Amino acid sequence: MAAIRCGQTIRDYDELGIRAARVATGLAEHGVRASDRVAIYLHNDIPFVEASIGAAILGAIPVPVNWHWKGAELSYLLDDSDSRVIFAHSDLVPIAESVADERPLIEVGHDAAPPTGRHRAYEDWLAAHEPWSRPPMRAPQSMIYTSGTTGRPKGIVRAATTPEQSRAGAGLLYETFGLAPGMRTLVPAPIYHTAPNVHCLASATSGIDLTIMPKFDPEDMLRLIEAHQIDHFQAVPTMFVRLLQLPEEVRARYDLSSLKTIVHAAAPCPPEIKRRVIDWLGPIVREYYGGSETGGCVACDSHEWLAHPGTVGRPITDADVRIHSDTGELLPTGTSGRVYLRPPTGWSNFTYHGNPDKRAAMERDGYLDIGDIGYLDADGYLYLNDRSTDMIISGGVNIYPAEIEACILDLPGVRDVAVFGIPDPDLGESIAAHVEATGLTADDIRNHVRANLAGYKVPKIVVFDNNLPREDTGKLFKRKIRAQYN
Template structure:
């Protein structure tokens, strides 16, 4: 194992790509941003947009808005054209903070009357993302100079509104989740639960490798700041850099998505063994199903430090399980904790017995802020469980086992009905990821005259690997039922995923359905 020089021990800080901010400086800048927003006409209850990559300024702007009683809207900086226009317009943001290289995309769709504050791209962030940092445009106030013109906000808001997270738009137009403001007492309780479930102590060291425009890393960062943790941000995920940062900063806690596990496991063994990961006490994952063989491999590598939760932007984490629970209930995403609840309902809206698959409904914990969808209260109302007040669905299908542990099957929108049989693509994707040479996979339904739908598998292979469609089908046929064998097998150079690992199946599926109305 190659020793990596650890960072110098000291007071907790926020760092990213070679740049570090101590907490006093961070809090001073956030308070100045709050005054600047106030001067720009932002009031409690308003929203401001953040079109920035991961870096300390992203968190400072979010904190500054909260001090004023306003909500930050972290925007997927990959968005362009209609998606970006929709978020900026739908959110009603009064001010947009944007990195210099993203200004053209923002100004092209900027609603009338909205102000822009420009943020220079830190050189380390640009390098990590594979481009050279451009010079400031000179067309808008530059963040560092802009905030210097204001004194720190004198009186902070009593209640802090959470960020407004927009979905990635994988199945349609992104929707904004608007949550009610959080009182100091509820925030304190949220921090307590965060430290308990993430198995990290006050002042501990955490690493955030996923984009802050997603719900989990955004909430992670907010709670880590409130807990005073030492925070390392990654501008983008790179498997070996992830290991290097853990070793260098003696990281104790990280939160990842299963795609990152896959990429880590594909590193050559000598690279994986090069870095000292013994500081890790908690590796939390969520956001997507994790194939069982991948999770077994991660536990074998890192030990019983894996923790998994299940929930959504709307509900927060509802179920949890540690490594021992998962090994005792393979494939589970945990069981409800505290005041949270889980129910699996059938088509008649009644609870199903253990082992029966149906629609999953979640009850957030008592401390989780209530929510609605911006401009779409009907959609919010449609999520409610009939006869179960407080339970909502985020569109997943699964079952509870006899001990109350939840097992996911798939997204309701991803389920394929072929010849009257329900097929869950996630199971087939997990099977295909176990095939040597497969780097990534997407399975979905395509139209068929006889069966209504049949399966298509789009595959991304490792460099230099040659596989035939028949070899792929044979692999599935040997392990799963015949009706789960993909009819169409397509090899892609790169499957469309965002930086958190979320797969954009819609981009693959839509061309097959062009001209169809959903029925054959």
């Protein structure tokens, strides 16, 4: 029987539904109504799913909170979203209550800390409420805050969908994620982020057998795949790197033959890393590309990718891609420019909470600019060069850090890398590389780049850094590293 499990906890979907309905009643007694927001400041856990579904039953909007956030970051989100209630794990309660003001706080037990006893305990709170018995409201999707790689996070708000739109959206999700009813799926990434959140909640509300990892660990992931006969999971490229770094004898220890589909997104995957995953697990790797704002707009399977190495795919259903110059001209095949996406019609429209002007500024004739640079090939496949904010202009030449990062990652001993531009009095910008590695020197890094790329792409500055500020989804906060050079 399909179920949801996380750590040592497992629930069938009948029990999950009853608990979510109790959440709805409890929230209603706290005064939560349709369109109100509810903050979910939790690690990966089944109560995250219960609270999200329970809020949606009322037509309220769950607001997943990055549990790394503290102080001013958390205060900003709570105030900006005007969240009415906070769910927080015990280890996060001291942080949450420091900025909660008068908001009710529901404390969820967690192995990382004993209960504080200062707030209503989640299990007691659930038991005190009968399941919601009235018809569920038509609810918007979760209000996800972008990760803020280039500035302050923005809340993405979507309109509630009709049943027909919901069915169309579910079909798009299945197509994008390579997911299907009857599958056994695994969520290894933090579900406060868009793709894992959508993957997790869509699976739960569809009754798909669902395993949530409390925290990503490469060998534990292999163990779970074997133990639960997982046939689908969604990952980010940094997870592929960590899996491939396991000794070959460790990877061979687990039976992974149940896997049918692996899907990845969120950050560029170095081509050599993807090729090694396909060689290891077979041509079952699917990729999609889009943004929190647009949803998945392009996709490709392993066979398409092997025929078009480096692509992120071509448009799905009735989505479309255009490439424009900075001055607005439509660019021809093979020419790099700003990527504009037209989402599939089944994906609901959005705005930025409290900032409709920013939403309007990113649109051109129904196409949306989410900040990437890339080009289309003759077959309509999209290739990404980099984020527009990350592009380096050195001596008048456009340099894309992602290409250099992929080159450096191919060097044995390198675990992670960030390449970015720093001020240069002669060239405008020069190239810096912060590298997480063992047994290498700065000259090893430079010589490897020089042997594989043009000389002007060799980093001027190489710093070995074991604390690169990377999100669990693979997104790198380069602005935090770059700030020390300004």
